[in-house]
Amino acid sequence: MTTFSWQTEATAEADTAAPPAPVFVSDATWGAGRPEVMVVCCSDGRLQECMDEFLQNHLGVRHYDRFYAPGGPGALAPSGYEFLRAGHYREDVTFLIRQHGVHDLYLIFHGPAPDGPDHAVCAHYSRVMPGGPPEAVRRQQAADLADVEAYLRGLNAVLRVHPYRAEVRADGHVSFVTMG
Numbered sequence: 001m002t003t004f005s006w007q008t009e010a011t012a013e014a015d016t017a018a019p020p021a022p023v024f025v026s027d028a029t030w031g032a033g034r035p036e037v038m039v040v041c042c043s044d045g046r047l048q049e050c051m052d053e054f055l056q057n058h059l060g061v062r063h064y065d066r067f068y069a070p071g072g073p074g075a076l077a078p079s080g081y082e083f084l085r086a087g088h089y090r091e092d093v094t095f096l097i098r099q100h101g102v103h104d105l106y107l108i109f110h111g112p113a114p115d116g117p118d119h120a121v122c123a124h125y126s127r128v129m130p131g132g133p134p135e136a137v138r139r140q141q142a143a144d145l146a147d148v149e150a151y152l153r154g155l156n157a158v159l160r161v162h163p164y165r166a167e168v169r170a171d172g173h174v175s176f177v178t179m180g
């Protein structure tokens with residue numbers, strides 16, 4: 001049998017020592033109130049600045065809960081076979097919607113624009129659809145959105161869903177288009 005105690009010898013000693021000096025203190029203060037907004041988008045860091053610009057400058061969304069996972073909203077859909085993974089992510093999103101009182105949910109897929117580079121295809125979709133052309137990925141994302149929206153409706157939560165797709169153009173800029 002394994003026993004576990006929070007109060008180890010090492011922590012008992014540490015309790016009597018001075019706390020470590022911070023290496024950094026933010027200028028900003030934390031927001032004590034829940035933003036009631038959540039953004040679900042892909043972990044893909046190549047989009048980060050463009051995504052931040054869209055959220056802040058266009059939508060005026062500055063404070064929000066983040067749910068960043070490979071595939072973004074696609075992580076919430078089985079896409080034909082990833083039932084376990086989608087189920088886990090759905091549980092976590094549902095937890096945040098209920099516990100954080102989320103009322104506005106931004107679902108942002110991504111991929112190339114019609115004239116955009118193939119390597120802008122979301123890696124999650126390259127994994128679930130190996131060799132799938134960008135147009136097939138786009139259709140799968142639309143199907144996944146319908147699937148996710150049906151799931152969210154079943155939660156009977158007061159929720160406004162805002163679906164978008166971030167599309168990388170040939171010139172490197174990113175267009176954001178509405179879906180659904």
Ligand SMILES: [Zn+2]
Pocket residue numbers: 042043044070071072110121122123124
């Ligand atoms: Zn992605």
